[in-house]
Amino acid sequence: MLLLTGGGTGLVNLALDDVVRDGPGRPVYAATMAALVLMAVPLLVRRRIGRWQTFALVLLGDLVYVVVALCIDDPVRYATPLMLLFPALVAAWFLRPWMLAVNMVATPLAVLVAMWSSYPDPVALAVQVGVSAGMLDLVSFAVSVLRRRERRLLAAAEALVLRDPLTGLSNRRHLVEQAPRTWRQARRGGLRVAAMVIDLDHFKQVNDVHGHAVGDAVLQSVARALADTVRPSDVLARLGGEELVVLGIVGDPGEAGRLAERLRLAVAGARTEDGPAVTASIGIALTRPVDGEDAAAALWWLVDRADAAMYTAEQGGRDRVAGFSPPRPRPTPDGERLGPPTVPGPALPGHAPSDAG
Structure with a gap:
């Protein structure tokens, strides 16, 4: 619009007396103003x-x-x-x-x-x-x-x-923002999306016995250890308290199980100067994205399943990985509920494979 305004105003000056000099400068001036107007056209068409x-x-x-x-x-x-x-x-x-x-x-x-x-x-x-x-x-x-x-x-x-101020990890909002990208990549590659919910075992006792400052230091140490373990394409986020989640793309349930086991070992190996060592219970859930589903709704449906699997790991003795929660209805864009996809679960330590993967 500025090019059009400047060029158009300049062309008007040609019709005014004692503004544009007579002689060779006049056609140069006219050509320059016309060029400004013409250059505005592709900018208006492209709009960028x-x-x-x-x-x-x-x-x-x-x-x-x-x-x-x-x-x-x-x-x-x-x-x-x-x-x-x-x-x-x-x-x-x-x-x-x-x-x-x-x-x-x-x-x-x-x-x-x-x-x-x-x-x-x-x-x-x-x-x-x-x-x-x-x-x-x-x-x-x-x-x-x-x-x-x-x-x-x-x-x-x-x-x-987008970041959790204590650990520097992604927060819930960033996790939701990354869901559409993860779902698109999984659909293009014909792969699965895995959610892994990580809960630190008996973390409340750490705060009660050692104080919240030590508890915060333990959380930060665990966050660093997990950040060094996850793959570059994974999203590691803190949901709140001592609960974290990893969202990533895997080729099969076995790959998800191996990654979860590495995460469990990373938590066990995290150390602070004053805080105690902690362990983690990890629940896994997988899904194969389908066209047209709401990625955000599907994300929380998947996290809910992984969260239920995490409780299974806690009930099984803690410091272990468990796969897949009981079947839950799957959300769709129009609000209709579908049954869970049939993806076989991996053979994970302390938990038998599920047919509801």
């Missing part, structure tokens, strides 16, 4: 623009300002350096630091060329260029600093929203 295209348009804005200043009768009146304010702000907000630096160098050059004929006195010309270009570059630099600070604040806010 990349960083390099933005960089090119910023430098083009500097060039257009020079062309306008050289083609009109009174540049001081009709082509003030304030015309470069928009390219300067765009560069500061959207471009990388080195691109901004290039524009900050181009700005005084553009002002110098544009104002050359209007200030015969070199001192007056230097003052005009220094004041105008200096203010533009100062504003551009200040906006760039504010933009970088804003990005850091947004990143920190995002971390607070």
